[in-house]
Each structure stands twice: as structure tokens, then as C-alpha cells.
Amino acid sequence: MLPKTSPEIGGMGHSVKRKEDLRFILGKGTYVEDVHLPGMVYGQMVRSPYAHARIKAVRTEAARNFPGVLAVITGQDLEKAGLSWMPTLFHDKQMVLATGKVLFQSQEVAFVVAEDRYTAADAAELVEVDYEDLPVLVDPHRALDADAPILREDREEKTNHIFHWEVGDRKATDSVLQSAPVKAKLDAFFPRCHPAPLETCGCVADYNSATGKLTVWETSQAPHAHRTLFALVAGLPENNIRIIAPDIGGGFGNKVPIYPGYVCSVVASLQLGRPVKWIETRSENLQSTGFARDYHMTAELAADRDGTLRGLRVKTLADHGAFNAAAQPSKFPAGLFSICTGSYDFATAFCEVDGVYTNKAPGGIAYRCSFRVTEAAYLIERAMDVLAQELKMDPVELRLKNFVPADKFPYQSPLGWSYDSGNYHAAMNLALEKIGYRDLRKEQEDKRQRGELMGIGVSSFTEIVGAGPAHTFDIVGIKMFDSCEIRVHPTGKAIARMGTKAQGQGHETTFAQIIAQELGIPVADITIEEGDTDTAPYGLGTYASRSTPVAGAATSMASRKIREKGRKIAGHLLEVNEEDLEWEPGKFYIKGAPGKSKTIQEIAFAAYTDLPPGLEPGLEAVHYYDPPNLTFPFGTYICVVDIDKGTGEVKVRRFVAVDDCGNVINPMIVEGQIHGGLTEGLAIAFMQEIAYDENGNIQGGTFMDYLVPTAVETPNWETGKTCTPSPHHPLGAKGVGESPNVGSPAAFVNAVVDALSHLGVKHIDMPITPWKVWQILKAKGVAE
């Protein structure tokens, strides 16, 4: 148990109001768009209307001659500088500006720089490109056909196949599936979706020819990694590169990769010696930057007649678009998809994934997800319902029967993970109680008699977050540790700098709460700074729910280093041996004499004014934390829907989310994260898809077609929690940002399928639009 701090100190478990919110609410934040530098000019991208076409000529004269235009950069220009291609974050490369041919609609072809953004936009219209269209490959299932066009002429391997990856025991799983008395099979497509953060991507690149320093203000979730990549790719000395990620309006994985716009801005600034600003439009963001999912999955479950699970076999086709620009740890081509055995105690499992190229935007980023965990959770939670339907068993009963029991942790999964802790029955039972499950089933039965459509969907997900241990986890070679540096000032106030970078998560509050918990310095007295690579310690950034498990642990460890130094100072001040001192948040006191104490503020002052002999002055510490394992948050979500037989509209009547993310830093922030993630899950389940037509035209490239939920569409979320601390995290915390987005899609879909299961419906692919439901109702003869 962690010691409880006072509300004034505001350590772990206090719903401290977010320190950063005042400046956001008052419009006093500084986003990339707010950066204005003297002499700054603007860049505009020219993009391809074709999904696959040969570039015969790029004519830039008209644009160059347009008044106010300073430069037009083409792929050929970059080729001369050796910069027309750049490495992606995952063993591939991608074009910065196209040369030879374009591979997806909206691909970057030229970059126009002008005195103001309107001139740049007008001049971009004047860039004339001759294209010769080529056969387009949209369907990933056709990517490996003999007659499919080979998209990547730059690669030695003349195939659209990117990788094959497998884990588990194929033979044993095949044999279990062959002999099992009951089998269930699910083909599910997790559509291509997009994080669509409130703020699009952008940057200001400023090269100072006098100092040789390049400063880039950038919408980056991982500023340090970007600095290193810029140094490696552009050949600039890393000490002369400063990446500043200012306030960011949402990232969700979309702002992890390096985009051509950043590189072009840097090149233009180097060329012109002036700061260059480039800000994406909404459509550019939706059409060309990191998408998520696009997984075509098949799950087969083997079970005994009583519902005991025996094996799981998963086969997946991953559509990566034109370049494999997945942002994920380098040893995991399908991310942490092998968490697909979920919360269930499988003896045997096998999982294989094949990645292919298509004429679509590149990516495969982890949208509010720890690298393909959303896909995995959706697949297993959906498949469990298919099996329940097959067995004519209540889906809750099936889950309860097969959960990994609480006494089996740490649990070794058949696909290689060691789950740190869990109590799945507890989370499920609380959710059942909160929603009144038995009564709802009775109500459903009554409604069916009357011909009304009501469904209940359950999802009991297990997450895997906090990448990750250095022995297995790196991104482009850099180990996935994270860091914190704390300085306590003489007056007892403190500043901490982190290797992470918040995009709305509330780090300025939660990391301060960790320090408050460990040192007893009030939250109000602590400043948290992130995102400036010149001042912050090196870290891999914020995504994959890794901030609390990794940087949060680093913060805790750095605080403890300060506390241990404080113990020496307190002993000196109180004239006793260190061993005779006891700690409570905020002060050391002499054992048995609580009145004789020194506060952390007194200790801080003494660190600069009255030190014991031989002790180094100052009160600072830095810690780089390499987590021993990942953390495994979990939960049970239950959703109740009613379906309108006239319109096909699905109304989410109730939604209960019980989450267990171990010890909680700030309950209010956790609840906010869960509300946000559930709303994004709702959008994915019912509203959103980046679809392509047969010519590779994007059909979800504007907010006309890619819908974002508003308060009108969003139901009331009911939350609850159980607490199973992580045994290896210094604070017992696990990370929570993604859980609601990972766990909820299956709950929504399960509820809709449950409402229609008596009509013979077994699965519906997302997004479940009213049109899709109405067509089913019509086919089943129940539409009104």
C-alpha cells in the first residue's frame, strides 16, 4: 500500500485538477501554428491525384515564376541531395517526394515555398505533373496474385509481400483444432481508420546559417527519436539539432512517424536560410498520414462441449499501404498482436501474420493502442461470442469459465507473454452487477417476444502496455527505456523534465503527483517540462500507454534518489544517524520522536546552504528506467443497444466500463481518458472508415465522409474500477490511456450481433452504419 498524502501535497490517488488546462482553456497554449518567427515563409505540398501512376514530367516553371514564390522542391531535387527517400520506423523506406512513380492518392510530389501561405497554395496549383496511370492494387487479398502489379520497383524482392511472422505451436494447434468436439470460426475485418487528432501535423523548421543550428518545432510524440533520425538521415551533427514539440492537440499515434512535410520544411530552410512553416490541412492529415488497423483476420477456436477452451489459431493479412511505415518496436512486425489469447487460459495457440503492399497511404500506426493490441482484443472478444453462439451458451458464462484464474499470475501465455497480474473474475463480476446483467437478459427475452431488437455485448479484454524491456524492445535500434530528471530548488520547489511528450494526457499534473507522492513536495510547487530535446533527458516518447509504466517509473526512481540524498542531509541537520530516521511524505523524523523532523523544503534549502561534510551540493537526480516487463491492464465492458427497425439506427442505451489499471495516479484523469477512449471506440465501431474505391480514390478523406462523434452521438459512460497493482512497477501502476479504445469496439459489435443473433446473424464488420444494419433487417424480413 502506498502512503496517503494530504490533499495539499496531492500525491497518488488525488483527483488534482489538471495544471495545464487553464492555458488550454484560455487559449494561452503554444501549438506549432502559434510559432511565428521573423522572416518565416510557408510551404505547401503538391499531391498526387492518382493511386498508382508513372510520373512523366513535373513542370515547375509557372509556379516558380509566380510572384512571392521562393522555391519549388521536387523529388528530383531531393534525389540530388540523397534525400528523396527516408527510412520509415519499421525496416522500410518511403519517398519524401515522389520520383519515378506515385504509389497512393495524395502522395507528396512537390513542395512549394512562398512568402505567405495563400501564395504557396495558389502556386502549388500551378505545378503541372504529367502522369501515366498504372493498374491499381486496392484489395490486399489480390496483392500476391500472379497478375497483380508489383508496386515497389525500388525493392530487390519483386513481390508485394512484406513479411511473414508467426508465433506459437502450429502443429499442436492444428491437431487440437482437428480433434476438438466444438469449433468456431470468425472472419473479421478491422477497417482502416485514422486517429484524426484535433490538431493536424505541422512544423516550423529554422536553420541558422551563422550557428549551424537547426531548430524544428514539430507535432511530435517522440521528439528525441526524431532528432536522432534527422541526424542520421540528413547527416547533421545531433548537437546542432533541436526538436521542440510544443503543446500538441492530440496525437493517438498519428504524430509518432516522421512525415515528408517535416523533411521538406527542413530542406527548404537549409536552402533559403529562412524559417519555413508547414501545416497540414484536415484532408491532408486524413489522406496521407499514419492510418491505423486495416487487418483482415481469421480466428478459429477449439473447445470442449462444456465450453472449456482448448486452442486458438489466428491468421491475418495486414494491409500496410505503399510503404511499411508502422510505428512499432523493431522485433515485432505485427506489433504485440500475439496478445490475441486475451484473458483466457489457452493451452495451445498459434498466430501468423502476413503484411502486403497496396496503393494506399502508408502506415499501420498504433492508434491509441500498444501496437496491434486493439486488433487482437477485438478478434478474441468477437470470436468468444461466436463460440458462445455455437455452444448456445451465455457469453458471460463462457468467459467466466475460461478466464486465467487470479492465482495463476504471473501467467505465461502460450504465445510468449508473461502477464504481470490480473483478477478477471473480479472485474467481470463488478461490471455484471453494475449493469444488472440477469435482468437485462430477461428484458431482452421479453422484447424478442414482442419483436423488438435489443442486444447486450460483453468484452473482457487484456491489454499489454508499457513498451518496453530493453532485451526485446527497440525502435530503429534505440531501446525503449524512458527518463526523468528532477531538480529541487533551494526553496523546495522543483522542476522535472521527461523523455516523454504529452498530447493532452495531463502529464504536467500526473508526473508532478508522482513526485509529490515520493517526496511530499506539493503538486503546485512542481513544474513538469517535456518536448525540448535541448533540455529534456533522452526518451522514446509518449504512445502505447508507455508514459506511466516507463517514464512514470523513472520519475518515481529519480525521486527516490533525491529522497535518499535528503536522508543524509536530514541526519546531518537532526544530528542522528540516517538509520534512525523514518520517512513520511514530506519529512524525515527521528524514530520514536515524530516531533523531531525536517521537511523536504528544509532539506532542499540545506542542500545548497548547510551540507554535511563530503556531500556533493545540490539536490538533483536523473533516472533512465528500463522496465523489467510490460504491464497488463484489463477490464470488462458491457454495452446495451436498441435497434430501430425502421432506420437501422443503433442506440447505445447503456455502457458500463470496469477498468483495472493497477494503482491510480489521478482518478479524474483516468476517468477522462476512459471517456475519451470509449468515444473513439464508438466512432470506430459505428461511424468511421478510410475506404478506397477500385481506382484507389480515398472515400473517407474529409470530415464529410469520415465522421467524428459529437456530444449528440455519445452516450452516457458509466465507469467502475478494480485495483490489481503491477508487481514490478515501483508504484504498482499499469497505464490506462488505451484500454477503452482497445476494449470497447468488441463490446459494441457484440451487442449489435447479440440483438440480431436470433435472426441468424453471426458477425457484422465495422463500421456498423444504420445503412448496413437496415440492409440486414431487410434481408431478414424484419425492417419496418
Add this chain to the structure above:
Amino acid sequence: MAIKIEKTFQVQEPLDRVWKFLSDPRKVAGCIPGAQVTEALDDRTYKGLIKVQVGPSVTDYRGEAHIALLDNEKHEIQMVGKGQDVRGKGSASMKMTGQARALPDGSTEVVTVSEVNVVGLLAQLGARMIQEVSNKMFEEFTRNLRTQLQQERLVGTEQSSTSGTAPQPQPIKAVPLVLTVARESAGRLFRRIFRGSGPR
């Protein structure tokens, strides 16, 4: 994006007059908002141009149209065309068949089926938007057609258009068109909501 557009309209003119008009690509082009035939490569193949205005920028789509079938007995015409935006912003291809028949009251009915394949910015507007835009274009086309036929009858200029100078075409204003369409779609949506009837 491939879409199929089927349209039927009537003209208060006799079949032979309508057919004569419809089988002359220059005259037909004169009725398509923003379109112009620039050159006849042979008696069945023409080069042409359509100006489309999206926001402040006017884009020229240049291409070729070929009459694949011209049946003066059945009054049937089949045309295939392909055009590319001169600045490389996209392209469109089309296969269109038109058939005219006399109605008992002396007027003429024209049935057209067009299969249009669009690539680029326009295709991103989504199938339903293009459908609505083409509806609008078609409305304008039939209005122009009727007016032209009427004028020809009144002033007796019923002659081949090759001798005359074609007027400078006005660009199709895609944005105002889209806005009108959006307004109409929204209007329909609201009516639907308030009536509480079926889905889109």
C-alpha cells in the same frame, strides 16, 4: 470511382430534329456547361475541353471523345471519352449511350446511360456527391438542349455547327454546384428526420 448514371428526359420537338442535334458532338458539347469541342480529328473523333472551377481555380480537362456507334435507324449513339486535367489533378473517362424515340404526342424521349470513372480530387467527394453534381449538370444540359432546339426552330439556323464559331464556354462552377447540392441534401435530410421515415 465508377458510377452509372441513367437519365431519361423528354423534349417537345420531333424525333428527327432532336436526333440530328444529338448526333452532332459540337452541338451536344454546346449544351454541356463548360464544355467545348476544339478539334475534329475525323468525323467520329473529337478533341475537347471542359472547364471546371473548384473554388478560385479554373481547371481545364482536355481529352478525346470517340463515337463508337451511330445508328441513324435506331437513333442510337454510343460515345467513349477520356480526359485529363491539364495540371495532372485527376482524370475521368466515360462511356455513354443515348437513344431517342418518338412519343405518340409528337415529342421525343431520350434515354441515356453513362458509366463514368473518375480519379482524383473529384472522386474523393464521394459517390453520392458526384451523383448529385451530375444530376445538376444534367438538368442544365437538358435545359440548354431545349433552349437551343427552340432557338434553332425560331431563327431557322438548323445547320451543321461546323460553319459557325463556337461561343467561349463558361466554366462549370463546381463549388456553387456542390453547395446547392449540399443544401438540397441537407433539406432532404431534415425533412426525413422530421417525418421520421426511412434511412438514406
